[in-house]
Amino acid sequence: xxxxxxxxxxxxxxxxxxxxxxxxxxxxxxxxxxxxxxxxxxxxxxxxxxxxxxxxxxxxxxxxxxxxxxxxxxxxxxxxxxxxxxxxxxxxxxxxxxxxxxxxxxxxxxxxxxxxxxxxxxxxxxxxxxxxxxxxxxxxxxxxxxxxxxxxxxxxxxxxxxxxxxxxxxxxxxxxxxxxxxxxxxxxxxxxxxxxxxxxxxxxxxxxxxxxxxxxxxxxxxxxxxxxxxxxxxxxxxxxxxxxxxxxxxxxxxxxxxxxxxxxxxxxxxxxxxxxxxxxxxxxxxxxxxxxxxxxxxxxxxxxxxxxxxxxxxxxxxxxxxxxxxxxxxxxxxxxxxxxxxxxxxxxxxxxxxxxxxxxxxxxxxxxxxxxxxxxxxxxxxxxxxxxxxxxxxxxxxxxxxxxxxxxxxxxxxxxxxxxxxxxxxxxxxxxxxxxxxxxxxxxxxxxxxxxxxxxxxxxxxxxxxx
Amino acid sequence: xxxxxxxxxxxxxxxxxxxxxxxxxxxxxxxxxxxxxxxxxxxxxxxxxxxxxxxxxxxxxxxxxxxxxxxxxxxxxxxxxxxxxxxxxxxxxxxxxxxxxxxxxxxxxxxxxxxxxxxxxxxxxxxxxxxxxxxxxxxxxxxxxxxxxxxxxxxxxxxxxxxxxxxxxxxxxxxxx
Numbered sequence: 001x002x003x004x005x006x007x008x009x010x011x012x013x014x015x016x017x018x019x020x021x022x023x024x025x026x027x028x029x030x031x032x033x034x035x036x037x038x039x040x041x042x043x044x045x046x047x048x049x050x051x052x053x054x055x056x057x058x059x060x061x062x063x064x065x066x067x068x069x070x071x072x073x074x075x076x077x078x079x080x081x082x083x084x085x086x087x088x089x090x091x092x093x094x095x096x097x098x099x100x101x102x103x104x105x106x107x108x109x110x111x112x113x114x115x116x117x118x119x120x121x122x123x124x125x126x127x128x129x130x131x132x133x134x135x136x137x138x139x140x141x142x143x144x145x146x147x148x149x150x151x152x153x154x155x156x157x158x159x160x161x162x163x164x165x166x167x168x169x170x171x172x173x174x175x176x177x178x179x180x181x182x183x184x185x186x187x188x189x190x191x192x193x194x195x196x197x198x199x200x201x202x203x204x205x206x207x208x209x210x211x212x213x214x215x216x217x218x219x220x221x222x223x224x225x226x227x228x229x230x231x232x233x234x235x236x237x238x239x240x241x242x243x244x245x246x247x248x249x250x251x252x253x254x255x256x257x258x259x260x261x262x263x264x265x266x267x268x269x270x271x272x273x274x275x276x277x278x279x280x281x282x283x284x285x286x287x288x289x290x291x292x293x294x295x296x297x298x299x300x301x302x303x304x305x306x307x308x309x310x311x312x313x314x315x316x317x318x319x320x321x322x323x324x325x326x327x328x329x330x331x332x333x334x335x336x337x338x339x340x341x342x343x344x345x346x347x348x349x350x351x352x353x354x355x356x357x358x359x360x361x362x363x364x365x366x367x368x369x370x371x372x373x374x375x376x377x378x379x380x381x382x383x384x385x386x387x388x389x390x391x392x393x394x395x396x397x398x399x400x401x402x403x404x405x406x407x408x409x410x411x412x413x414x415x416x417x418x419x420x421x422x423x424x425x426x427x428x429x430x431x432x433x434x435x436x437x438x439x440x441x442x443x444x445x446x447x448x449x450x451x452x453x454x455x456x457x458x459x460x461x462x463x464x465x466x467x
Numbered sequence: 468x469x470x471x472x473x474x475x476x477x478x479x480x481x482x483x484x485x486x487x488x489x490x491x492x493x494x495x496x497x498x499x500x501x502x503x504x505x506x507x508x509x510x511x512x513x514x515x516x517x518x519x520x521x522x523x524x525x526x527x528x529x530x531x532x533x534x535x536x537x538x539x540x541x542x543x544x545x546x547x548x549x550x551x552x553x554x555x556x557x558x559x560x561x562x563x564x565x566x567x568x569x570x571x572x573x574x575x576x577x578x579x580x581x582x583x584x585x586x587x588x589x590x591x592x593x594x595x596x597x598x599x600x601x602x603x604x605x606x607x608x609x610x611x612x613x614x615x616x617x618x619x620x621x622x623x624x625x626x627x628x629x630x631x632x633x634x635x636x637x638x639x640x641x642x643x644x
Binding site for chain 1: 485488489492493496497500501504505510513514517518521522525550584585588590591592593594595599600603604606618622631634
């Protein structure tokens, strides 16, 4: 049987497409004639949003969606008058300086910066008709890298590109990604000169001049670590030579960690942080290491059942494709020599997503709120409940610079509009947590909250100025 | 063979004639949906993709080069939309406090039930997957695949060859086209 026949057989679906597809498509057209060329660029992007497709930062494994059951809280309710749509990413690099990028419903990508802890935001950059392609890379107060795909028809007319500033956002320069290498999978810069680009065709490129020139250093033809994955492709370098990749070969597989010590030319499987965790057949997922310098780092490993379990409602009633796993534990493994050796993985005694301020001060955001440790997880504070959010809203990405100063993005869940939800299980040892990956079709609204007392109180950050 | 090159219809559609646009779209809608399904492997999402592509085509008819056939151009939009759809799924991760017990979910079995070829297709980079599907599944000749994907014929051949090579590795028993 030839490939054509095999494809016909493999892709045959009964009663597909539905007979209503053409009428439904026609109903989507506006009554007005096709847009004039002048307006097409913006309208095209807006159309995608209106169509229920959101271009989002899809690799933010630390960002959450609304839980099925809201966390118990004793904190007062917060109102969110500054809520808006389309948060892509944010990062505070100091207590005062923070970046945020937003993908607007009108198709603009807006990057803004605050220098007063979020009281005021100043728009630094705006792109039109560019789909954000990779998580933004906000290195510090000066350097930021935005990645995106210019929209053209035919689709590959315009290659993906990066927009880079090295002067705090005053000036931005576009750097084209290497042609004919697919779409952006991940980008990482360690300073204004050294960066890496992982492209969808399985190529890894390196630059030493801030993206003006890219050199192909490896490809998936010889390096399985670089094979394209729809599920997870994360890249992080800690020095010009030492870097890490997380790849997930399939939706059911956990994240697999690879390491390079020669700037990306060769990659090896790094499974030591996960040695001995789980039981035979369990699903093990390794995160990218967090490094605090070029020697000290931590890896978080999550273990879940290998067999899916029944998924909860209401998610299961949405008609979405879901996969749920029973959580079995979360472990950490540490290195003090740049990853040459790793400590024996040990289980964490708290629930939730853990972020690391340094080698000893960690923060866990779980269902009960935020817990902290100052002794590398030996003892944990009791959880401080999260603020009470409006109905339909849930906590998202929490960032704490220290044990006092922090921010949390919250977002709503466009119930009824989301079409795909995949749920992957993962949790701290003995906990009752689940890791969710929600894939939905409509941009949620978001708001930013700030705390300066370690999460005892949260106030909304005003987002005026983002436009 | 996809054929949507009714120039009169294109002119009328450009002028805002929705009926003409519907006539242009009608013979393409099912093949486009099948192509989208091959790309995203989810029937609901594939139909969404086609709807989005239809809307985008309507709005961007002015971009269709004078005299160029509508079909390959529309398939390019569908391919673009598939990529956008795959890349844009709004993924977020959260842990929260509820343990869900129960038996293995049937959705999982369904998910895994797909043929080896479907799995292998999914593992291909999108550009290679699109080229293979357009050529072998949609029967588009190479030059029209090139138009659809906005690349050269050499680029199409390269993608197809690389994609087939990967498929052969993933499916040891498969034959060449």
